[in-house]
Amino acid sequence: MKLERVELLHVSIPLITPFRTSFGTMTKKDTFLLHAVTDEAEGWAEFAADPQPLYCSEFVAGAEIVIRDFLLPRITALPELTTATVTPALTSVKGHELAKAALETALLDAELRAYGMPLAAYLGSIRDRVPAGVSVGIKNSVPELLDDIERYLAEGYIRIKLKVEPGWDVEPVRAVRERFGYELPLQVDANTAYTLADAQHLRRLDDFGLLLIEEPLEENNLRAHAELQKLLATPVCLDESIHSARDAASAIALDACRVVNVKPARVGGYLEARRVHDVxxxxxxxxxxxxxxxxxxxxxxxxxxxxxxxxxxxxxxxASNRYFAEDITEPFVLQDGHLSVPSAPGIGVDPLPDALAHFTIGTRELHAIRK
Structure with a gap:
């Protein structure tokens, strides 16, 4: 496979409603897509982070520079371009997992399309649909939160995740349990908003039968999470602290978590995400x-x-309509609390030309072979 062209499409898509977490409020999805064209097929990927380095250290403008000036030159220098050769070629660049994930995914998509193989089959997936949960942001009031959850449950979501922060934790969780009962699968996500000094306060959440509490303390502090897990009955789940399968193994060995959230972009792509799953x-x-x-x-x-x-x-x-009134692909629709796994080759979807044109606010060529 030979790489002929890579272009970056900067897209901005408004959210249906603002999404607030402990680190800020989002009103739109502002990021870029990578479009990789090879001599055999085309591939697409999405950069997962935001314009500002608030959730993680990577951000849109920085990732463009990293991909253009450091990652692509290493890819184009390869004598043979396959997914198996891409990841080793990028290891000399430290960090920048989300940028690496975008490039790796676009090339993997192109390679699998050339072979006519769906990504799910390549990864070893065993289901044609998956159960869907929904993440509910921090609200202005408890009644507003309860109304939103009632709507999501009516739509068919089978698990609720509440974003929490100091001052918005125990009372919202208690209200949800009182309104919807203890049979509802419920978990909370702190996005690193607490410190170990808050341990006794967080222990109050043990009364509500939560599935887990996600990344309560600062990221990459496995020792502090291990100390917190000793004090909590609720399982600690690590998210931002897991950048690789090695991190997952270390966290488990320290008993810093009893559940792991895998975000493929955060660990450098779907191949490493599968390794995290395996560990x-x-x-x-x-x-x-x-x-x-x-x-x-x-x-x-x-x-x-x-x-x-x-x-x-x-x-x-x-589902797509959780965040967007209009997506850039055919929408993913919730059915009986589940979403279907794409079965077409590669990632299984393509951007809709009209929607892509509507939401694209800039296009830049990062690499091209002049003929």
Missing amino acids: VTAHGLPVWCGGMLETGIGRAPNLALAALPGFTLPGDTS
């Missing part, structure tokens, strides 16, 4: 697939990953 399941722990408010280009491969056998908890792979 976690080998230790008998549950794993689930997180989300980063992806468009259909990012949502489709997440569904393929979430169909692996170890993904036993519903993920954040919500």
